Amino acid sequence: MDPEPAEGAGALLEQILEGGIADVDAFLAAQPAGLAAQVRQALLDFRRLDGGFGPGLRGPSAAGGAVLGDFRLLRQLGRGGMGEVWEAEQLSLRRRVALKLLRPEQVALPQRLARFRREAEAGARLRHPHIVAVYAVGEQEGVHYIAEELVPGGRTLADELAEQRRLAHVSGDHYERLARRLLGIAEALVYAHAHGVLHRDVKPSNILMEEDGRLKIGDFGLARLLDDPSLSRTGEVSGTPFYMSPEQTRGRPQDVGPGSDVFSLGATLYEALTLARPFDGDTSHEILEKIRTLDPPDPRRLRARVPADLAVICLHALEKDPRRRYPGMADLAADLQRFLAHQPIRARPPGPVSRAARWMRRHPVVAVGGSIAAAAFVLVTALLLENRSARRAAEQAAADASVEAETAEKVASVLEDLFLNAAPGKVPQQVSAAELLARGVGDVEKLAAEPRVYARLLSTLSHVYWGMEALEPAEALALKAEAATRSAPGPGSPEHGQALLDLAHVRHAQDRLEEAEALGREARGILLRSVGAADRRSARAANFLGQVLISLGRVQEAEQVLRAQVDLPARQLPPAWIEWCVARSALGSVYLDAGRLLEAEPLLREALAVAAERRGPEDDFVMELRRELAMLELRQGLAEQAVPALEAVLAWKERLYGRDALTTLALAADLAAGYSALGRADEAAAAYRRALDDHLRVLGREHRESLRLTINYVSFCLSHDDLDSARELLADLPERVDAAYPDDVSTIWHVRFQVAYVLLLDQPDEGLRRFEELLPQMRAKLGAHHEIVVRAACLLATEYADRGRGGAAEALLVETLEAARAQRGKDDRLTRSVAEILAELRGAAVE
Known part of the structure; x- marks a missing residue:
């Protein structure tokens, strides 16, 4: 049975029923249409079944002391999407308890009943002063229940934070008291982890407050029991979106360990410090994408009085990569103790280089450029027009x-x-x-x-x-x-x-x-x-030769051939205008692949202007030029205008040539890169997977275009921390690329960079040594200004800085910046990135 994702209809229904959504219509309007329809239907079903708990569990009779087994219901404390919580008296022991009741309609949903039982089993394992105790679990008259410790007042940390948002100021010792209280929750989770229980839903509304302000964590309904393999189902996305860890968002429970609870407690601490969630948005999809790709602001930017060490602890817990977080909950608890004892904490603030490095790590490589040969493709019927010319x-x-x-x-x-x-x-x-x-x-x-x-x-x-x-x-x-x-x-x-x-x-x-x-x-x-050289037939031959040389990886030879064609004035050769445009398109694509965006842009725009004037907008060559220009815009960070253009061109190509045409296959891959650049990771992953499947089916796994797309898909996976997919794709990729691209050193070294990057993530010391070996080789083969070389140098420099080798980091960045400025120009985006990293390392402004 398919698991129910957190951002699915069930989770949205719970948010609505728990009162967390003020304007339900507006909330549902922001969701995908199919998902919104499911939620609306679920709301209708819920309202029909509301009141179906059985006789004596609703209305006036509940106040009169309805009895459920050993428990007499006294008053309702709350209700949510799964059930209700009542204050009750346990008759045999004459004690007050909190009795959780699962709605009968929820019993029909196996995943909900399993969650209810899981909460009971997880809670029954744990006895800790900061964990809500579970006393009993059972079923009576078809109603499933859990009897647990009654926390007087029934308020949660979420309630307290909501009240604080209405206050103008907080007390002087507020942050220290907050750290002390959340230390208790950290210690409780240390205990839970030691007993084989991962909470997986740490958030303010699951932290209850005693009357003296002490905190207890409850609601283990999404807990993972480490000794129960049945609870590790690939595809399951469990948690509340605002507080989920990056690894939770990817739906692979086997990757979710104690570090996930560290992240969620860090998100809770962040909200408690700043009264703002670290990751917010209008839809679950938007929130999860921010968790995967964006760093929250430093808490002190939102609340200046937040102690610096407490902000560092919080941000260290919120590191995207679990290996860069606290190794375990005990380490987070220990740093909170050091803060309270006014001792130096172990976590270090993410210095300027580390902050800049995060972008490099999450976007470690650029996409391999598309096939240049497509730029010369001419619509079939245009042959007639060319022949007339x-x-x-x-x-x-x-x-x-x-x-x-x-x-x-x-x-x-x-x-x-x-x-x-x-x-x-x-x-x-x-x-x-x-x-x-x-x-x-x-x-x-x-x-x-x-x-x-x-x-x-x-x-x-x-x-x-x-x-x-x-x-x-x-x-x-x-x-x-x-x-x-x-x-x-x-x-x-x-x-x-x-x-x-x-x-x-x-x-x-x-x-x-x-x-x-x-x-x-x-x-x-x-x-x-x-x-002669001025004839359009000679120009066509020159352009073709340039394109073949590009395919062979001999880019410098191709540039020389195409440059000669570009230098011919268009208006002096009216019959050869198509070749004039093709030369500009091909050379512009060469510059685009090399990251020389400032040189590529005028060539592509000139070619598009002339081709559109001569052929009109509904022309295949014009569409190819629109595609090339859109890919340029992606590299320039203009995804908002590039993606609609790619979608339009792809729709036109599919309508004309079908899904399996080479030109359509190439565009589908480009669009996947566009979705990634827009931050629409789920759409990008699906588009990459579909495009790769189509390439393998139509062209085979050894075809250059299949290999090119595989390389780009690896880059996407690395940028989104999907290491399992990246490792799978990289399994034999270097050997296949070496065989298919014997002369294309750029593509070969691109793949070697990816392999080294994965090694750096898996085995940091060995990965560092590999990069130190690769960098001089890459410089010798590609030049110090090449985009992959620049990124490799920045990545190596940030590793040096993180390891306290600031001098080595600075020297490497200076050398890299000089090469980038000399060959790429001062205003090139990658050159600016290197300058910013170096300036932050030095604590200076960018020139």
Whole structure:
């Protein structure tokens, strides 16, 4: 049976019934529609069943002394989503008790009955002055009950905090008294942990107050009994969202240990000190995401009189990583004792470097860039428009170009017949794209007597199949076109160069990169010799070669090739405007992958402006440029405007090409990164998982795009402390990446960085040594300014600082900052991050 998550309908219903929600309609309107509907239905069911506890348990008869077994009910103390609490007399012992009654409708829910019994079993194990004692448990007349210690007054710490929020000031010894009282709760939890009980729901409303102000913790309904494996179900998210630990939010009970109660008590201490929750929000999803990703403000920023040591204790308990918190509840209790005895505490404030390091640890690596080849993908029907441009250009050229003009005219005529109604949304439903192409191939064979037209149309249809990712027919047609042009007009002709280039495109799509490079170089050489560098066909060959070099990881060579194309002015080459845009898109993507955002942005925006003007918004190349620009905006921290653009482009691609098309697969992965950047972690995790499953199904696990996505998914998992998934994904990833990317040192070192980072988390000393070995190697291979190298250096520096090696940390940061400023620029975001970490280490302002 699926467990009931804390942020699910059951938990929301409890919040409403416990009176914690002032405006129920507004509260439900902020929840997902399906979840809100479940809660509304549950409220209706509850109201129908309200009053169904049986005769004598409601209304005037309860005041008259209704009897339930050995207990006489006296007065109701409270009620909630699961049941009621009554003050009662235990007749056999003549003592007052608190009697918890489970509503009959809750008995029908196995998880609620199990929770009620768990509370009884956990409480029965424990006898401590700061734990509410359990006396008896049973069932009478179908009503399940727990008899426990009656705490006079029935008030909770939550009640006291609500009263304090209405006060203008607190007494001078308020914080010391608060620490002393919560020390009792810490000692109670030390005792519970020693007896195999994790509370898992420590919060102010579960801490009761005696009349003298002493505190007792109760409500062990979500407790985990360490000797009961049945209570460790993957997927269970247990706790109250405001006070849950990061590991609780991920729904893996096996990861929830005593440190989780440390975090929840830290959250309770924070609220008691500041009268504000450390993590708040309008929805459970928002709260849980903040718990996973955001640090609360220092308590002294909210309440200046909070003692510094008490604030440090509180923040140390609230560390995201359990290994950076107090090792156990006893350590937290010991520091509270030291504070009360005016002795130095063991916890240390998270110094400036540590605070900056948290961001680096939760965002340890950047995403590997998407495939650049997609930037040159052109909508099928646009081939007709391009051919018309080629025809007009040839007509305007010298007399010896008349043959080319005639060829282009005939090709255009065939294409017009073939694609007359083939634009997206205009193809008759009874005619498929495959049927259109089959018809076109049949028509082309009729033109075999005209070799130039025949070869050009073969290449054109090969390009169409390639664009549809039907690579087998694309290859067959490209090979026929190459053979035809080699026969006539012959080797070395522009037609032969174009045919070789079309075959190279197919080889690139087949991931046969070395063959694609060789064919691309041969085609480019032929075209340069036959039509010159200014011709659009030569520009197309140059752009293709640049893209292949990028795929091979030879980025510097690619940059040189593409830079030459970018330097050509657009308006001087009207027929070649598409290649001018492709060059800018490809080079902009190179800079984007390298983190050179300031250089990437103008290239991408210029390309988009020209392409949109020439083609209009509903064009595949324009959509690809919108995608590239959105990925740039993500890197710039502008996720709010990037994600809607990615969603729009993905919807357009799926409608046009389907879910399994390569271009759609790539976009789905990009959108997952966008959701992550927006802080929508659950959506991001689901999107990554779906995208990876699709990549593995369509492309296989060894394909470069599958590997690229796996690397990005690992980065996401590390950023959200999902170490189990990261370890699983990294199992054999380095070997697979080394085999697939032998020349792509950036990707190879990216994965080695990830492996070292996981080692640092699992075995800090060994991980530190690994980073010390890797950093000089990464600098030698990638350069000191490369984004992964800069992040590795910052991570290593923060580890030094945390270990008290401030001098080594400062020297490393200075060296890294100098390299980043020299190569990336002073205003680059990563350069600024290094400057801020260094300035905080020194206690100075950022220049």
